Amino acid sequence: MSLRAGRVKGVSGNLVTVEFDEAVSQNEVAYVRLGDLRLIAEVIRVRGRYADMQVFESTAGIRVGDAVEFIGELLSVELGPGLLSRVFDGLQNPLNVIAERHGFFLPRGEQTEALPRDQVWEFAPRAAAGDRVLAGDTLGVVAEGIFEHRVMAPFGLAGVAEVAEVAAAGEYTITDRIAVLRDASGEELDVAMLQRWPVKRPIRCYAERLRPTDQLVTKMRILDTFFPVAKGGTYCVPGPFGAGKTVLQQLVSRHADVDVVVIAACGERAGEVVETLREFPVLTDPRTGRSLMERTVIICNTSSMPVAAREASVYTAVTIAEYYRQMGLHVLLLADSTSRWAQALREMSGRLEEIPGEEAFPAYLESVIAAFYERAGAVRLNDGTVGTVTIGGTVSPAGGDFEEPVTQSTLKVVGAFHGLSRQRSDARRYPAIDPLESWSKYGSIVPDGELALARHVLSKGHEVQEMMKVVEEEGTAMADFVVYLKAEYLDAVYLQQDAFDPVDGASSSERQRHVFSLIARILGADMAFQDKDAARSYFQTLTQATRDWNRAAMEEDSFAAAQARIEAMLSEVSSDA
């Protein structure tokens, strides 16, 4: 890794053109010297003796002639124990450490080690001298909070290596040598807990990729029952501003039944990250009884932080997600919002004067998005254990119009689509996922028959509602009117969920199955009413009773009582219930 020099020749926004003398590589990292500051940048195009570089920090003050150092490494992150519960910027600078040093603001040119070098970890060897290992195989473990954190053979290791030596059980820092490997050519390699990995290269140290089949339960009824996500799958949440994308992600980040959650706050509001940052440490994860923060990593490059680092932030996040997958864990990556990252690509593409595609996004937008979501997946590791990375990204379409390039490119590659509608959020029907537009390719937690019935009621009810806008309610057949009321009922008591109610806010899969089977009976029942007013009033009362039910914890008496009341109401109006 040789240091080579260059000189600034031009500046335009966060693009700097640099003249160089010795060979440079595409995507190599370099530092622009600005007085005492070193501003990190990445080569994104080379033309003759000139490299165009995107600078990940403000370029204010950079002059022609300023020195540039090429460092011969691609943009990389540190991987090792201690990532969990931390908050990093897009380039993996730990924000708490920076806050201790610099106070309220983020200074330029700050490069801080992501992981503390002085912390010691209780290491237990799992491999022995003479073992043969592949990249990513376990050499030993340390306890990181609630997890057994695997210390693995370097991901960049080529072929089979022989373990020459493993450290004895004991306390080590992440830079201490814990093993020596001997590769096929006899070369010896020191291994520490800490390794670096280039963010744009997927970690592929597994035996095979599996089809995502197991459900990732989010405790959100509309997701788990209607538009489920599988562990190792992908989904996207497009929606106009204020429709509820971020709230949805925040809820999922709390309740999802996964081991590790990586949150990439990409070009959105700082305040939203702060909520997570301040609340997670005091919220208990019901699965483990420990604080939610212990299973969370936050990568935060909010909208007033440097634009170019937005792109880096999603890759930093996915690399950390893949790292924990290598330990046989289930990881969920939530990226909010992928559109901001796409916009950063667009800005850079514009500065490079590339031929623009639709809405000035670069022509390669689609392949970049596809490659990102491809990094999700369920994998069987070399030792047989299964790990998954699930990716859920929000999309912020311009004007709320899903026909725009980022939404369309994303829809082509994801396994589930949770489209938020302005109409539903205006009517405060939260979560505002459109039940007629959204889809999922993954399996639900409720029986297919019940689900098909509910879907049918929803779409038929919608038809009737549309029809009633043309013909009067009077002109609508009683049977149709009841379907409409059933659809509204299903919406009010099942699709909608009060995120702020401690019970209703998180519905276990057991509860969802139980509740949904009664609701399916109601939806399927033949009901007779005197007139439409009677029908409406019946469903209003039933809605209220069911909402009360939703607020009763399953083990409480009030749960059974509410259920009994609903069942009694059902038999009042139907013969075959």
Added chain:
Amino acid sequence: MRKVYQEISQIAGNVITVQATGVGNQELASVEAPGFSSLAQVIRIEGDNVTMQVFSGTRGVPTDAEVRFIGHEAQTPFSDDLLGRVFTGGGVPRDRGPALDEDLIPIVGPPVNPARRVIPRTMIRTGIPMIDVFNSLVESQKLPIFSVAGEPYNELLARIALNAEVDLIVLGGMGLKYDDYLFFRETLEEAGALSRAILYVHTAADPVVECLLVPDTCLAVAEKFALGGKRVLVLLTDMTNFADALKEVAVTMEQIPSTRGYPGDLYSQLAARYEKAVDFEGAGSVTVLAVTTMPGDDVTHPIPDNTGYITEGQFYLRNGRIEPFGSLSRLKQQVNARTRDDHRTIMNTMIQLYAGFRESQEKQSMGFRMSAWDDKLLKYGELFETRMMDLAVNIPLEEALDLGWWILAECFAPQETGIPTALVERFWPAEAGARGVETLAEAAPAE
């Protein structure tokens, strides 16, 4: 003595290019010629070609104008002497007071470390039920008023500013009509608030590009006061003029536009300003209320659209009322759990029923026969609009919540509202109808 360059090689729009060396990106320069004087800022460097945007515009600039690079980025004076004063966006006095040129601070500073922000928890009471009940305003929030030209948005801004309990008001006017500037000054003066206000005003008559400095100057000064422990309210009107000035420069620079001629970085540019709203741990806060006039009343226009994606909600001002649909305060949930137990329920229920009212109203306008339920909704909507939505209503939150219950009780049976039984038992007015909503509203007359 700084080097003087006297050969402008290109003038296009409000952008000039000179050959110069040793110039830093975003550095300021002065451009002087007989009868012409302006500041300019470096926006691109290619070898020796330095391109700048000229804040006063380029009308009348000769190619041999004297260009001097100042050696730093844009700065503005900061001290307690600013209070009660009126300046241009560039910090030059607009009133008769003395020029301030000491204690300069840069107008573009680094972003706040998210790890040092705190969750906002203090509600700003406005006395306007459509805000206090339905979309509570919170200290350190950034929130625009979306409106079409002709709506009383500046009046609303001034009213909120005067009701709000803040230490300091910073007003940034961009393309402000002179009459509106006088309105703000007089209103603040009459309320005795001018001595805790600072005005940075760019009027419709001033060169367009000059308004680019206004938000940065206001926010830099506000931030500095907030670091000193002050709770500062920044009013920015109208951010659409700011965005249009950005567009003008981008077009001159031949940047490829993204949507409808606006530059692709509009989101980042607006976000860099709005994100200055902050609650500093252990110090003061900056709250930003802005006006975004919507060209053609179109919320999907790039300016309101990008703004909506950045701010923490928005108030839609339409027909002199804050619309319940579309209006949103994203921070309301940080405060409305601790006001009164029925706050959230009243907030949600009244809006859901109002949505029903709008549907019934639509059916009615098509000549459909109204069901008994439609009739209830129609009555409800009417009461809601006249008793609560009217901007003239000025009552404290608690009274507004009571009023909400009375309106509901006047129109509906409890189970028709979908309100949880427990809350109905606690809050549903016992003698509903007997006393009547009219009497209650009269007991709390609009001010």
